[in-house]
Amino acid sequence: MFEKLFKKSKETLSPLSTIDKLNETLEMLEKKENVLQRKMSSEIQKAKDFTRMKNKRAAIQCLKRKKLYEAQIEQLGNFQLRIHDQMITLEGAKATTDTVYALRTGAAAMKAIQHSMNVDDIDKTMEEVNEHTENMKQIQEALAAPIGAAADIDEDELEAELEELEGAELEEELLQPTGSVPAVQRPAANLPQRAAPLQSTSNEEADELASLQAEMAL
Template sequence: MSIFSRYFGKEKLNPTSALDTLDKMNETLDLLVKKENVLLKKASMEQEKAKDFSKAKNKRAAIQCLKKKKMYEHHVEQLGNYQLRIHDQMIMLEGVKATSDTVNALRDGASIMKQMNKETNIDNVDSIMDDINEQTDSMKQIQDALSVPIGAAADFDDDELEFELAELSEVEFADDLLKPPTTNRQPQIHIPEVSLSVRSDPQIVTDDAEIAAIRESMAL
């Protein structure tokens, strides 16, 4: 069974499990790096010891130190291979998780679209429109029923009312003809009085005074 059939077949990838696995892989990488550093230090120490034994002309001890050094280096190489394997597995797992997330998102989208199409198929739309038309007709009938006059107003004859209105119009027209014509009064023009002051002639005043004096003397 391939990795894709495991994750997309019967055994589906759990996103939480995938994240937990990636965390464990990172922890394992950190542990391998620490072990690798320890082994490198030990290999370096054995090399220094081999130098010291070589200077001391202790060839057998120097060779033993070099063997240990080689052994430590071999383990370091193995740890490096382990790290590469874990890195490769992490890359694959991250890729599978991204693919799984994509497939799940597409599947959810397709499921929602299918459900929405099922709820809004043509039969349901036709049924909804029929319900709307039915309710509209029912409302119109109710409004018509409420607008029908009842009581005394229901006994009124529209034709009779129109005939009565026509008679009223004729009577009003006849009354207008019998009214006396309205006299057009001319607007009064107010002419202001002009005061004419007559200038007295000094000669005339003098003659009148003399005549009055003569009359008085004759009367005496």
């Protein structure tokens, strides 16, 4: 019974097929992580926009969503580490299996393998299978545990982050150039200077006319 079970496990779960499946899962997780990174960047930009519009409530909502995306990205990173660890283990197991198959090509190696294939060897193999099964069960339980990221968000931390965004926006407004007002006011400032020559010319003509009238009176 043990031999049949062990043989079936080798046929359905070969190291190569399992490694290929893990690679596919790893690529999927990386793509999902990139999507979450873009969503997180979008929420940060939205928070800045709402901050400019003085909409504090909407900005905080954006920061909350950003925190959720951060938690998901961290979780995906842990998944990827576990997959990498499993792939390394399987690659080592495959190397061991290839070595065993190579040894079977020799008659001496075949006798050594036949000598080692006894009840004690099967029991040892089943102990390893049970150990890996228990480890996989623990991993599955850890993955199924709720993380509760939304409940763990610190409102004070969000308030502090919002104040940093408001300070950054105020600094950008203060650094913008403001040189357009004096250019508009210059023509008005020059109007009295243009009127001065006309007034001077009119006074000279009045003096000349008064002098002429005086001469005619004499």
